[in-house]
Amino acid sequence: MKMLIAIVRDADLDKVLKKLLSENFRVTRIASSGGFFRNGNATLMLGVTEKRVDEALHIIEENCAPSLDLAVKHATVFVLDVDRFEQF
Amino acid sequence: MKMLIAIVRDADLDKVLKKLLSENFRVTRIASSGGFFRNGNATLMLGVTEKRVDEALHIIEENCAPSLDLAVKHATVFVLDVDRFEQF
């Protein structure tokens, strides 16, 4: 199990979320904002089996529109290792 | 040190939090919502010494009520490894 933490722009959130869920990914949304621009963005947390990490990354990349400001990326994603995953 | 990230339903939050704190766990609450139902849930972040991980998991399991909807679990918990822990 890996944990994906993806920071996407608010404008792209609905499209990314819809596609991830329709592909049977589980997603928790965390309220966040950028440190620099201070406006809202969206942080998505996904627990994903290791073999589906690339698929999730591809969905995020495909569903985030390019920004008008060339310095701003479409999405920033961290992949962390999960020691244990439990659901009760 | 391990980090527990537990996603629990809003209805169970107070009971889980009270029990964790009374057992001397430290907890930070993060505002979150489910990707699918879109309603609020609660994400708890706990830095826990390795030997108390099972105890924390047990408290979370014991204090979350079963859901009426069988597909929905009581709680979803990720355990991540912590490289370094600092308090100033």
Place this chain on the structure above:
Amino acid sequence: MKMLIAIVRDADLDKVLKKLLSENFRVTRIASSGGFFRNGNATLMLGVTEKRVDEALHIIEENCAPSLDLAVKHATVFVLDVDRFEQF
């Protein structure tokens, strides 16, 4: 790449954020609150190259004022290992 998760008091947030950004760190702010006092605090998430972890920790330590309540630390910081970092 490492991920720093720093819990600081609301009162210290602006000073810490300003210094981190001026030193070219990237920061995402996550809405959070303490489990015990229940009032707001600020959780900062930073993806940082391994060789700049100590520098980021030093900035956080230097820019958080001591609390009147001796039991309360200025800041609590977790450093987690990042498997992969992607920006699209």
